[in-house]
Amino acid sequence: IGGTEPLYAGSMTQHVVESLSLNAGLCVHLRLLAGREPHHIVEAQFKALARALREAVEISALKNEGSEKAAELAVAAAKKGKAGELPHVFTGSVEHAIAHIEFNAINLALDCVYRFRGLPAGYYAGWLQVAEEEAYHFGLVTERLKEAGFRYGDFPAHRGLWDMAVKTANDPLARMALVPRVLEARGLDATPPIVASLRRLGDEATISVLDIILRDEIGHVALGDRWFRHFCSERALEPEATYLALMAEFDAPWPPKPLNVDARRRAGFSAGEIARLEAGRPGRVRSGSQG
Numbered sequence: 001i002g003g004t005e006p007l008y009a010g011s012m013t014q015h016v017v018e019s020l021s022l023n024a025g026l027c028v029h030l031r032l033l034a035g036r037e038p039h040h041i042v043e044a045q046f047k048a049l050a051r052a053l054r055e056a057v058e059i060s061a062l063k064n065e066g067s068e069k070a071a072e073l074a075v076a077a078a079k080k081g082k083a084g085e086l087p088h089v090f091t092g093s094v095e096h097a098i099a100h101i102e103f104n105a106i107n108l109a110l111d112c113v114y115r116f117r118g119l120p121a122g123y124y125a126g127w128l129q130v131a132e133e134e135a136y137h138f139g140l141v142t143e144r145l146k147e148a149g150f151r152y153g154d155f156p157a158h159r160g161l162w163d164m165a166v167k168t169a170n171d172p173l174a175r176m177a178l179v180p181r182v183l184e185a186r187g188l189d190a191t192p193p194i195v196a197s198l199r200r201l202g203d204e205a206t207i208s209v210l211d212i213i214l215r216d217e218i219g220h221v222a223l224g225d226r227w228f229r230h231f232c233s234e235r236a237l238e239p240e241a242t243y244l245a246l247m248a249e250f251d252a253p254w255p256p257k258p259l260n261v262d263a264r265r266r267a268g269f270s271a272g273e274i275a276r277l278e279a280g281r282p283g284r285v286r287s288g289s290q291g
Helices: 012-024 038-065 067-080 093-115 121-147 160-167 172-201 204-234 239-249 261-266 271-278
Strands: none
Touching: 012 038, 093 121, 093 160, 093 172, 093 204, 121 204, 160 172, 172 204, 172 239, 172 261, 204 239, 204 261, 239 271, 261 271
């Protein structure tokens, strides 16, 4: 670039970008705001284009993977993020994933009320309150989605929570163990790293919403813990051993580290139980392996 016989003339950049845009079906706007040295101008143009393409690809990947994968990627990015490195995942997908979880949680709470009959009145009152709070959360998150230019339904969604509800439809003990104490408890772990990345982005409005959700979700997991232990007592089962056995029986997801230890303890998990979860899922013996 530059010199008496340059191998690449700076004027070629427009042709390169136009060809890329036409053949790849992209909408690209590339403007030169300042610069004197041709080499540095071209270098800046291509670096800017590369960064824009990287961001666009990451956003598309989140949409194609669905909202559950988007939330997982957001948590991973938040855990790895360093000062000055803003993850490119908070583009509506994460907020949509949270909204979808809250929407499913409304139906799950109401299903707990409808499906399991003949239980103490406090059980039904508790899950009706959960349904009301989940509806409030859903409204808060969808409002943030609107402010970002999206609506609920704009991104793919997952069935994780509801699939587990179907699997545990015949047993309130399994339902309390595997929905509040496994799937919803994972939200307690996921929230702090997401909040940390949002804080680096300066998104205090979404952080305030997540603070409300985390506060209430500790209570929801605690309600599940209370009734899980109640059902274990009725059947003369040791709760923590039963919990691990049900996780294995239903192939429930093991919580990724780090755990939100404070939130889990407030929700009813014992120190020993948390330590067991932090140790990781027990190894599985494969078919045909030697003992």
